[in-house]
Amino acid sequence: MKSIYIGLWAILIISLFSQCNKSNQSANITQTTGKAGSLSRFALVGNYLYAINNQKLMVYGASDPKNLSLLNTLNVGESIETIFPFQDKLFIASNNGMYMYSLANPIAPIKESFVQHITGCDPVVANETHAYLTIHSGRNCGSNNINVLQVYKLDSNLANPTFKTSIPLSNPIGLGLKDKYLFVCDKVQGLIVFDISDGDSPIEKQIITGETFVDVIVYNDLLVCMLDNGIAYYNIADINNITKLAVLN
Amino acid sequence: MKLHFTTNNVQELIVLKLRKTNFLQKLKKMKQNTIISITTACFITISSLIACTRSQESNVMGFAPIYMPENQIYIVDVLSPRSTETAGKIYQYGQGLTLQVDVSKGIHVINVSIPTSPQKVKFISIPGVSEIAVKNNILIANNFNDLVSIDISNLNAIQLVGRTKDVYQANQGTIPSEPNAFFECPNEKKGVVIGWEKKELVNPKCKTL
Numbered sequence: 001m002k003s004i005y006i007g008l009w010a011i012l013i014i015s016l017f018s019q020c021n022k023s024n025q026s027a028n029i030t031q032t033t034g035k036a037g038s039l040s041r042f043a044l045v046g047n048y049l050y051a052i053n054n055q056k057l058m059v060y061g062a063s064d065p066k067n068l069s070l071l072n073t074l075n076v077g078e079s080i081e082t083i084f085p086f087q088d089k090l091f092i093a094s095n096n097g098m099y100m101y102s103l104a105n106p107i108a109p110i111k112e113s114f115v116q117h118i119t120g121c122d123p124v125v126a127n128e129t130h131a132y133l134t135i136h137s138g139r140n141c142g143s144n145n146i147n148v149l150q151v152y153k154l155d156s157n158l159a160n161p162t163f164k165t166s167i168p169l170s171n172p173i174g175l176g177l178k179d180k181y182l183f184v185c186d187k188v189q190g191l192i193v194f195d196i197s198d199g200d201s202p203i204e205k206q207i208i209t210g211e212t213f214v215d216v217i218v219y220n221d222l223l224v225c226m227l228d229n230g231i232a233y234y235n236i237a238d239i240n241n242i243t244k245l246a247v248l249n
Numbered sequence: 250m251k252l253h254f255t256t257n258n259v260q261e262l263i264v265l266k267l268r269k270t271n272f273l274q275k276l277k278k279m280k281q282n283t284i285i286s287i288t289t290a291c292f293i294t295i296s297s298l299i300a301c302t303r304s305q306e307s308n309v310m311g312f313a314p315i316y317m318p319e320n321q322i323y324i325v326d327v328l329s330p331r332s333t334e335t336a337g338k339i340y341q342y343g344q345g346l347t348l349q350v351d352v353s354k355g356i357h358v359i360n361v362s363i364p365t366s367p368q369k370v371k372f373i374s375i376p377g378v379s380e381i382a383v384k385n386n387i388l389i390a391n392n393f394n395d396l397v398s399i400d401i402s403n404l405n406a407i408q409l410v411g412r413t414k415d416v417y418q419a420n421q422g423t424i425p426s427e428p429n430a431f432f433e434c435p436n437e438k439k440g441v442v443i444g445w446e447k448k449e450l451v452n453p454k455c456k457t458l
Contacts, residue, residue: 032342032343032384032385033382033383033384033385034340034341034342034343034346034382034383035340035341035342036338036339036340036381036382037338037339037340039338040338040340040380040381040382041379041380041419042380042381042382042389043382044382044383044384044389049382049384049389051380051417053417053418053419056418058416058417060396060413060416062384062389065384065385065387065389065398065411066387066398066400066410066411067398067411067413068389068396068398068411068413068416069413070413070416214336215338215339217339217340217341219341219344220344222341222344222361222364224339224341224347224361225339226336226337226338226339226349227336228336229333229336230333230336230349231333231336231339231347231349231357231359231367233361233364233367235364245364245365245367246364246365246366246367248333248359248367248369249332249333
């Protein structure tokens with residue numbers, strides 16, 4: 001009789017432990033981050049938050065996002081503007097070029113490359129093969145009158161960017177990628193959709209007008225657009241039939 | 250509108266300061282020179298004073314600082330939804346939630362579970378905010394030089410759950426972002442500048458480049 005009781009207790013205790021393990025696992029699985037626009041100066045990657053100001057890159061421990069800790073501060077350069085994380089790299093855009101940092105050691109990012117371009121304001125986005133950045137002129141963007149989309153080819157290690165092409169636009173700002181398509185917000189022309197089946201040379205496919213587009217987030221079939229006066233949503237499930245869902249001011 | 254401020258702004262302020270210093274140094278040199286120079290200096294000073302008095306009459310359109318008392322700039326508050334004043338950066342969290350910064354003022358929380366009919370559900374007031382990110386239902390944003398952590402797991406019970414003091418120098422607007430615009434020079438004693446409003450100014454002493 002005694003041994004049966006002990007056995008029952010043992011089963012109970014073991015099952016409790018296994019329950020605990022399970023709940024820990026599910027907690028790990030449900031850890032999620034969202035998606036920022038290309039103009040963001042914050043980038044969450046794994047357990048770290050990377051933030052830039054005009055000159056520096058800061059690394060914060062964010063395994064517990066309620067309790068952040070500044071772990072590292074790196075000098076990047078002058079007039080740093082945006083940060084875009086992709087895989088184990090950070091793409092950092094400045095007024096005069098694009099920096100790429102490796103996150104092999106997430107606490108101590110290492111500068112891998114810098115490509116210089118004519119002075120202007122620019123966010124950058126990237127996929128497995130290319131980096132796309134826009135350069136626009138305006139206040140605090142230098143004295144050049146330049147408004148272009150630039151394309152850089154990356155090698156198989158997401159490194160060594162080489163300049164491919166520059167496409168003149170009117171006033172391009174934020175941009176976003178969805179598979180073989182690139183969305184570029186041009187404050188004058190509208191939301192320009194490029195076909196990037198050939199990553200080296202984007203082909204303009206369509207321009208969506210009617211709002212002043214500043215930045216975009218591609219979220220599955222939803223395109224979230226920052227407007228100069230609010231926010232707009234588009235359905236991009238069918239790229240040949242992009243439909244406006246709503247505008248909020 | 251892209252939210253850039255700073256390097257130039259700082260330079261601009263430095264230029265203003267340098268000009269002042271140069272002028273003082275020149276005055277010093279003059280004093281070291283002859284009486285004639287002193288007289289000239291006096292003449293210049295008097296005539297510039299007259300010029301100042303005259304220009305006080307001029308009213309121009311420009312920007313006036315919006316101040317917030319220093320003891321209020323770290324208050325994070327959850328308010329009812331409101332219309333967007335200065336549209337800022339966006340963040341998408343899951344299929345159902347969008348956040349949009351209202352520059353320097355706070356964050357619009359938007360329920361987009363029905364994408365054809367998105368609804369603003371809350372406004373989180375965060376003075377000085379420009380950047381946002383979310384991890385595990387915790388929204389991280391900058392509140393001037395602090396980073397704040399806000400629990401958004403229940404949109405009806407959004408609350409501040411963490412604050413990391415003095416870890417993010419955003420270098421944000423100490424002057425208006427419009428070029429070639431008059432503005433009222435900020436006065437630290439009135440509080441912290443959280444934004445700018447366009448209005449008629451009397452003899453503004455500051456101008457953007």
